[in-house]
Amino acid sequence: MATLDRPQLRRLSLVRFDHQGRSYALIEDPLGVFSTPVLVPLEVFLPICRHFDGRLSLEEIRRRVESETGKPLYPETLERLVVQLDQAMVLDGPTFASFLDSYRRSSRRPAALAGRSYAADEALLRDQLTGYFQAPGGAAAPAARPDADARIGAPKAEGSARNGRLRGVLSPHVDFRRGGPVYTWAYRALAEQPGIDTFVILGVAHQYCRRRFALTLKDFETPLGLVRTDRDYVQQIARAAGAEFFDDELVHRGEHSIEFQTVFLQHVLGRNRQFQVVPILVGSFHDCMERGIEPIDDSQVRALVAALKAVERTSGKNVVFIGGIDLCHVGPEFGDPAPVDGVLETAVRRFDREMLGHAAAVDPARWFATAAAVSNSFRVCGLAATYTMLHAIGPARGELLKYDLALDERRTCGVSFASMVFHTLSVPGQPEAGTDP
Numbered sequence: 001m002a003t004l005d006r007p008q009l010r011r012l013s014l015v016r017f018d019h020q021g022r023s024y025a026l027i028e029d030p031l032g033v034f035s036t037p038v039l040v041p042l043e044v045f046l047p048i049c050r051h052f053d054g055r056l057s058l059e060e061i062r063r064r065v066e067s068e069t070g071k072p073l074y075p076e077t078l079e080r081l082v083v084q085l086d087q088a089m090v091l092d093g094p095t096f097a098s099f100l101d102s103y104r105r106s107s108r109r110p111a112a113l114a115g116r117s118y119a120a121d122e123a124l125l126r127d128q129l130t131g132y133f134q135a136p137g138g139a140a141a142p143a144a145r146p147d148a149d150a151r152i153g154a155p156k157a158e159g160s161a162r163n164g165r166l167r168g169v170l171s172p173h174v175d176f177r178r179g180g181p182v183y184t185w186a187y188r189a190l191a192e193q194p195g196i197d198t199f200v201i202l203g204v205a206h207q208y209c210r211r212r213f214a215l216t217l218k219d220f221e222t223p224l225g226l227v228r229t230d231r232d233y234v235q236q237i238a239r240a241a242g243a244e245f246f247d248d249e250l251v252h253r254g255e256h257s258i259e260f261q262t263v264f265l266q267h268v269l270g271r272n273r274q275f276q277v278v279p280i281l282v283g284s285f286h287d288c289m290e291r292g293i294e295p296i297d298d299s300q301v302r303a304l305v306a307a308l309k310a311v312e313r314t315s316g317k318n319v320v321f322i323g324g325i326d327l328c329h330v331g332p333e334f335g336d337p338a339p340v341d342g343v344l345e346t347a348v349r350r351f352d353r354e355m356l357g358h359a360a361a362v363d364p365a366r367w368f369a370t371a372a373a374v375s376n377s378f379r380v381c382g383l384a385a386t387y388t389m390l391h392a393i394g395p396a397r398g399e400l401l402k403y404d405l406a407l408d409e410r411r412t413c414g415v416s417f418a419s420m421v422f423h424t425l426s427v428p429g430q431p432e433a434g435t436d437p
Helices: 042-051 058-069 075-087 094-105 122-134 176-191 231-241 249-253 256-269 286-291 299-315 342-360 364-372 383-393
Strands: 013-019 022-028 038-041 166-171 198-204 213-215 219-222 225-227 276-282 319-324 396-407 414-424
Touching: 022 042, 038 042, 042 058, 042 075, 058 075, 075 094, 094 249, 122 176, 122 256, 166 176, 166 383, 166 396, 176 256, 176 319, 176 396, 176 414, 198 256, 198 299, 198 383, 213 231, 213 249, 219 256, 225 256, 231 276, 231 299, 249 276, 256 276, 256 319, 276 383, 286 364, 299 383, 319 383, 342 364, 342 396, 342 414, 364 383
Parallel strands: 166 319, 198 276, 198 319
Antiparallel strands: 013 022, 022 038, 166 414, 213 276, 219 225, 396 414
């Protein structure tokens, strides 16, 4: 934390806003720490606030501004501005530090998307989720008996190569309206697998993270009940990989990629089975792509993957991994110059088929390299989370259960996503994944 003597702006969203003949810097917080935008006149923000980097003292800032503008900046004016921005939590200062401390001391993470992306009422939400299982493209209701492998009239998966015990699933994290039926394939597989007591959920951090990964100890509130986090398991990962992976815990506060998984877990398991989760957000590996290195050669990635394997081996838990990921994001909404047409749609489907083939083979190197070969131009937002999961679950083999490319109503933009399931493979001379050697 910077002090008010050396003010530092937090990493926020900034756009120009013109109103009644005056221009402002409109400041918003992607993490939702403050919900009402903060307006700072541009004639104040540009010459003064751009120096709030946490290194310069107030006196150094004052002298620089006066030198650059040729106008006086009185100390009391600068101090008043700094105090106001601190109180608004625009600065990484005492007020934000107090908020962060309060958040970290709380044992629960409130549902951020209830009432927005899904129903906040328990009965309405259960009807909503049940409807996805029965909808066209849905997996149908899970079997009543965990050992039931199939039911008369139940839809069939898009492939079949199961052997060994369940190691993990990939599930969408797209909004339920577009992806609900595809989610059900992953969660039917989880619901029909007996004995799982711990779910390691690897979600996508859509906001900036200082570290590669963000851990949290908080339980997840949902309209269907509380999903407990296995705090001891998380602490063991932190001891093995580094306590700095708690540095970005606040990113969990508004992130949907894990929240949506906890909602589905609570729906299919919460009434019948005790379970806990290990929630981990995965940041960007794009710099590895730019440097031409495999992410596993990065010290943080290597440490986290090793910790996941080591803690699972010694935990005594029946662990299954969940990757809450989406695939391609295409169209003008995501930065493409033109709407999705038949050529781009065909290219996306072909690219996804190749990527999902590498995932099914549990080949993280080729999964990453395939996206890197096109500079991730299709914007696979689950690239890093899936890469991490593939390293953690092997040896295994995946099976595609359901795939979809959802286009918006005008067919200008699209997001693709899938449900996959992974089972162990027996390798001669090696212990089964997740067991003691």
